[in-house]
């Protein structure tokens with residue numbers, strides 16, 4: 001059971017799972033065997049040579065050549081073996097296949113943004129099955145860490161520089177993606193899914209995702225999709241409930257106090273400014289934690305404004 005797939009790790013789904021798990025289980029088995037051996041021999045000796053009345057200790061020998069060679073050579077062989085397989089497995093995970101499909105990853109408090117060569121963007125990772133995928137990652141704020149346990153992949157994502165990692169998954173399916181570096185209040189909600197799709201389905205997805213506004217039935221529908229796809233839903237409810245940010249229900253067209261004094265009405269330009277430069281006007285009573293969406297396309301901003309207007313009218 002301890003050495004079964006899925007006991008220490010979720011079922012593996014990437015091409016490097018085999019080497020990784022094999023080595024982990026090998027080290028675990030050696031540790032378990034030596035643990036048992038040392039405890040057993042230690043206990044036996046404690047009992048056998050315990051102090052008894054009338055028996056005095058013999059002078060102990062200073063040296064036992066055979067024993068010393070045995071306990072040096074066996075562990076050395078094991079360690080060289082572990083080093084060799086550990087290092088080659090690590091090198092394979094660090095050597096990016098030149099033909100890999102690249103996805104740009106931006107981490108920000110507290111969501112992921114995945115960007116594709118055709119300018120498609122999504123808070124979940126979509127990739128084709130059976131193809132090497134290279135993730136090129138950076139952070140907008142603090143250090144995050146991208147982890148996909150089923151792919152045995154984990155890599156720090158650091159502001160001001162790029163880090164990368166790669167995987168190949170041959171089985172279409174949905175896998176969990178976590179942030180595994182504590183990055184503030186909503187760190188535990190910095191979650192995403194990895195959708196591994198057959199190549200044709202992926203091609204279809206990436207084409208549609210590049211133009212959400214163009215592919216939606218209306219500007220309003222596009223606004224609602226973007227509200228979820230750009231992660232607004234995580235901080236802004238549409239029910240009146242206050243999350244990290246103010247609710248969007250009935251807010252368009254109303255006045256609010258700005259921290260530091262002054263008031264502002266939520267109109268088109270205010271929404272635009274909130275997205276492009278969120279810290280320009282911070283709503284009184286809230287933390288200035290909204291990430292910037294300065295890369296957002298104009299038609300997407302317009303769609304979001306349309307959606308906010310509909311929420312104000314209670315449609």
Ligand SMILES: [Cu+2]
Pocket residue numbers: 107110143144145179180181182183187190
């Ligand atoms: Cu994080």
